[in-house]
Amino acid sequence: GQSLEQPSEVTAVEGAIVQINCTYQTSGFYGLSWYQQHDGGAPTFLSYNALDGLEETGRFSSFLSRSDSYGYLLLQELQMKDSASYFCAVRAGGFKTIFGAGTRLFVKA
Amino acid sequence: DAGVIQSPRHEVTEMGQEVTLRCKPISGHNSLFWYRQTMMRGLELLIYFNNNVPIDDSGMPEDRFSAKMPNASFSTLKIQPSEPRDSAVYFCASSLVGGVNTEAFFGQGTRLTVV
Numbered sequence: 001g002q003s004l005e006q007p008s009e010v011t012a013v014e015g016a017i018v019q020i021n022c023t024y025q026t027s028g029f030y031g032l033s034w035y036q037q038h039d040g041g042a043p044t045f046l047s048y049n050a051l052d053g054l055e056e057t058g059r060f061s062s063f064l065s066r067s068d069s070y071g072y073l074l075l076q077e078l079q080m081k082d083s084a085s086y087f088c089a090v091r092a093g094g095f096k097t098i099f100g101a102g103t104r105l106f107v108k109a
Numbered sequence: 110d111a112g113v114i115q116s117p118r119h120e121v122t123e124m125g126q127e128v129t130l131r132c133k134p135i136s137g138h139n140s141l142f143w144y145r146q147t148m149m150r151g152l153e154l155l156i157y158f159n160n161n162v163p164i165d166d167s168g169m170p171e172d173r174f175s176a177k178m179p180n181a182s183f184s185t186l187k188i189q190p191s192e193p194r195d196s197a198v199y200f201c202a203s204s205l206v207g208g209v210n211t212e213a214f215f216g217q218g219t220r221l222t223v224v
């Protein structure tokens with residue numbers, strides 16, 4: 001089967017750093033993406049890792065370890081507007097993208 | 110570009126009725142995806158097309174669901190007959206598959222309620 005595991009909820013304070021982990025088990029693997037979704041909105045793309053290592057985009061960074069089937073999203077200098085759901089997604093065989101169940105991030109003042 | 114455009118934004122229908130959801134992908138994108146999102150099941154991939162051809166429809170729940178992509182700028186997802194358990198937000202997404210980056214651009218979704 002195919003599965004992606006990520007925590008259901010994370011709470012952090014404004015200005016802090018938070019890490020959202022994702023482990024996956026899929027029949028094919030081309031890369032790991034992260035998406036953000038605010039309540040009532042559409043998922044929006046944050047990052048994509050095809051190779052091992054850290055990718056940095058502003059306050060957000062994403063890491064991948066293919067040998068461990070593991071990745072994480074790191075959010076720094078948290079802001080209230082970062083409160084949202086964050087999904088990891090695997091680009092599996094045939095360009096199919098499978099999403100995890102999502103992690104709901106609550107940022108407190 | 111206006112992004113991925115879906116219509117309608119909201120649909121309320123009675124059980125047994127036919128429902129058609131519409132999607133206009135971003136011009137130049139060669140892949141289109143239909144997803145369904147519910148609290149219980151999260152984001153599920155229903156079907157995806159590459160160059161207007163259905164590649165994988167293994168996520169389509171049953172024969173009541175069908176999807177078409179008659180040309181590069183239009184796709185439909187049809188449910189006939191609809192049932193209350195089909196109530197969900199349906200997203201269409203498009204991307205340009207073939208490069209390193211596989212960013213998918215999502216439409217704003219259609220919130221379907223079947224009563």
